[in-house]
Amino acid sequence: MNAATPHRTGITFVVAAAAAIVIGALVAGSAALERVMFRLPEVPDLERVAMGLSAAAVLVAFIWMFVQLGGLGRARSRRRALEAGVRGEVSCGIRRRELVASLNELTADDPRPVKLAARYSIVVDELGVSFWNGGRRPRRAVHFPWQEVRGIRSDSMIAGDSVLSVLVLRVRRGGVSVELPIVLAAERPGRYALSDAPFFAVVRSWKAEHRLALAAEGLEVPPLTAPIQIMRQTPALAPR
Numbered sequence: 001m002n003a004a005t006p007h008r009t010g011i012t013f014v015v016a017a018a019a020a021i022v023i024g025a026l027v028a029g030s031a032a033l034e035r036v037m038f039r040l041p042e043v044p045d046l047e048r049v050a051m052g053l054s055a056a057a058v059l060v061a062f063i064w065m066f067v068q069l070g071g072l073g074r075a076r077s078r079r080r081a082l083e084a085g086v087r088g089e090v091s092c093g094i095r096r097r098e099l100v101a102s103l104n105e106l107t108a109d110d111p112r113p114v115k116l117a118a119r120y121s122i123v124v125d126e127l128g129v130s131f132w133n134g135g136r137r138p139r140r141a142v143h144f145p146w147q148e149v150r151g152i153r154s155d156s157m158i159a160g161d162s163v164l165s166v167l168v169l170r171v172r173r174g175g176v177s178v179e180l181p182i183v184l185a186a187e188r189p190g191r192y193a194l195s196d197a198p199f200f201a202v203v204r205s206w207k208a209e210h211r212l213a214l215a216a217e218g219l220e221v222p223p224l225t226a227p228i229q230i231m232r233q234t235p236a237l238a239p240r
Contacts, residue, residue, distance in 0.1 A: 074135035075119040081136050088125025089205055092185040094193060095120060102178045103131075103142055106171055114142050119185060124206055126213055129169065146213035148173050154203045157181060162192075165199045167206070 075092060082090045093099075095116045103114040114131075120141070121132040128145040132138045151170040156163050169180040184194035184202060194202070214221050 074117070075121070077136045078121050078132060078134055078138045081138050082121055082123055082132060085138075086123050086125060088123050088127075089202075089209070091122045091124070091202060092187075093120050093122050093131075094118070094183040094185050096181065096183055098181050099183075102180050106144075106173050106176055106178050107142060108176075109174065116141060122182070124209055126209070126216075128213070129206075144169075144171050144173070146210055147217070147219065149210055150177065152203065152207050152210055154200065155181070157183075164193045165195045167199070167203055169206075 079090055079092065093116075095118050100114065100116055103116075107114055115133070116131060117133045121138065123130045123132060128143060128147075129149065130143040131141045133141050148171050149169065150172050151168075153168050153170075155166045155168045157166050158164075164183050167182045167184060169182060171178055171180060184199060186192060186194045186198075211221050
């Protein structure tokens with residue numbers, strides 16, 4: 001575990017507690033605030049509407065911040081619980097509609113549809129790839145053994161004005177073959193999705209685990225992709 005994680009977790013819960021106190025104070029003091037508003041001088045209806053909209057926007061912002069911080073706290077608690085209870089690699093993913101739709105296409109025979117948290121966890125170990133929800137008590141949403149994984153590659157997708165690095169997991173189950181686009185979350189504050197060297201390190205790690213698992217079962221191992229050779233142009237000979 002990163003040594004700075006407990007410190008960041010403490011700051012997160014302090015901010016969440018402060019937001020909860022502010023919201024509670026607004027709710028508890030609504031009657032007093034209403035009496036103060038009646039004592040204020042009359043203002044035009046347009047200004048009154050603007051003041052109401054501003055107050056509503058501030059309240060919505062506090063609630064949104066509280067929900068986001070709560071989700072991040074649950075994701076960190078789930079990661080710590082999984083790291084303490086599993087032997088594989090634990091990563092954090094960002095929920096996308098395309099991924100949820102693909103997961104439900106693969107698990108169409110299951111009685112319940114697959115649901116993922118906004119920040120879910122992925123565990124990759126000798127048994128396969130599994131997706132997890134929950135907090136301090138993680139709940140497995142779906143699991144794919146390595147025998148069902150047909151390929152792992154990197155790709156990219158456009159989200160708004162950004163280009164996100166995507167880990168594509170191709171899975172075949174029950175005669176259905178689907179590609180799962182997985183956007184990995186960045187650990188560093190201020191970043192949304194994992195990219196560059198940390199992202200490709202996860203891709204290489206998953207590929208290596210896949211090859212080891214298939215070899216242990218005596219199954220066909222996918223070939224390694226050789227690096228692309230760069231053809232350098234030779235300078236033209238100078239005329240004699």
